[in-house]
Amino acid sequence: MELKAKDGYRSEVLRPLGADALNSLMSLYQPLVGCAGAALYLTLISEAKHQRSFEPHGRLCQIMNMDITVLERSRRKLEEMMLMRSYIKTGEGKDNYIYVLYPPLEADRFFKHEVLGRLYARIMGAKQYQLSLNKLAHIELSREGFEEVSEQFKSSVIENWDAESEEQFASIKPRYNFDAGDHPAIHFDYERFLTRASNLVFPIEARTNENLRLIGELATMYGLSADEMLILVGRCTDNTNNTLDGEKLRSTAFVMKAKKPAKKVSDDPYDLPPVAFLQSKQNGVPVQDSDKRTIEKLITEMKMDPKVVNILLEHVLSISDNKLVPSFVASLAAAWIRSGVDTAEKAMAEAKKPRGRSGRGGSRKDVLPDYYVQMKTGSEKETAEETDFDREEFEEIRRRLREQEG
Numbered sequence: 001m002e003l004k005a006k007d008g009y010r011s012e013v014l015r016p017l018g019a020d021a022l023n024s025l026m027s028l029y030q031p032l033v034g035c036a037g038a039a040l041y042l043t044l045i046s047e048a049k050h051q052r053s054f055e056p057h058g059r060l061c062q063i064m065n066m067d068i069t070v071l072e073r074s075r076r077k078l079e080e081m082m083l084m085r086s087y088i089k090t091g092e093g094k095d096n097y098i099y100v101l102y103p104p105l106e107a108d109r110f111f112k113h114e115v116l117g118r119l120y121a122r123i124m125g126a127k128q129y130q131l132s133l134n135k136l137a138h139i140e141l142s143r144e145g146f147e148e149v150s151e152q153f154k155s156s157v158i159e160n161w162d163a164e165s166e167e168q169f170a171s172i173k174p175r176y177n178f179d180a181g182d183h184p185a186i187h188f189d190y191e192r193f194l195t196r197a198s199n200l201v202f203p204i205e206a207r208t209n210e211n212l213r214l215i216g217e218l219a220t221m222y223g224l225s226a227d228e229m230l231i232l233v234g235r236c237t238d239n240t241n242n243t244l245d246g247e248k249l250r251s252t253a254f255v256m257k258a259k260k261p262a263k264k265v266s267d268d269p270y271d272l273p274p275v276a277f278l279q280s281k282q283n284g285v286p287v288q289d290s291d292k293r294t295i296e297k298l299i300t301e302m303k304m305d306p307k308v309v310n311i312l313l314e315h316v317l318s319i320s321d322n323k324l325v326p327s328f329v330a331s332l333a334a335a336w337i338r339s340g341v342d343t344a345e346k347a348m349a350e351a352k353k354p355r356g357r358s359g360r361g362g363s364r365k366d367v368l369p370d371y372y373v374q375m376k377t378g379s380e381k382e383t384a385e386e387t388d389f390d391r392e393e394f395e396e397i398r399r400r401l402r403e404q405e406g
Contacts, residue, residue, distance in 0.1 A: 008054030107136035223273030
């Protein structure tokens, strides 16, 4: 496919170019790719550091004072010598290219390479090949006449390693932890996510603790894998200023969950992500935004375990006519947290506790709120206009007060 000056490009450097790699490029690779190829390689490295969007190849030609055909030929040389890989996305009128730059082999590995070493010898000749080898290759000291006296690893160092030692090590072993304390609510494969996330998809500047924590929380809440979150993060990243749009990520995660086919339910229904669990409780009907925000608050702000959240939701639905009043859910969740309910077993035990209507002897006297008294005297409409409260919450409180009266 013919390269055009208006075609866009972006370059990505997998590893910074050190002094040894630069020596290898100029002394060993340059005879293979030509001076134009070496110049293109170095220019693309320089451009990668400051690029924020796709730029036309015409600009690259102007920077290098190079014709587009020479540039394309040089690019193919770099690809042949395994210094670069190119990716194209075709579009209407113009195409976009991504150039991924690989570091040159160190001199020792270059000379031992089955292809590159032979090609260099053919181009440079035996004399220059030997001169470069003597200048750049690492000279190993002769060990002839020496006897190795190196100490071997002693297994006795860890002979006393027991279960307690392993537990102590696990507590100090590095792990992904994105807030001041432990965060049991996040269940996400950060290792796979960060290993597969290139700088173009998820810029280094955007990998803040806040963003990484949000990614894990949304993946936990909606049951999304590391690969799925990588797709969403790529869609929500602004490469012009290297930022992640958190609100857009929240909405796109919700949309992906809605479109995602339902997985087979495990033997334990509480293993489902909270949003999926609630959806199963309403016969597959998508979860409303208000309920989604309630779940998000339980996980992100109150830091409850997903299984505990599921049991809490089921309990609230069973005692409130299948309604999820946000303030009531938050109040009950806070009570569970204060009671130390942090596992599924404790949550099940808490949900089974009898709910008494009054204290000892039934002598408790409920104090009615002002708006309820006004409602009984016929001024409900006026109060509703003057007081800022949630209608759904109001109806729930009124229903419970009527039960107490009855």
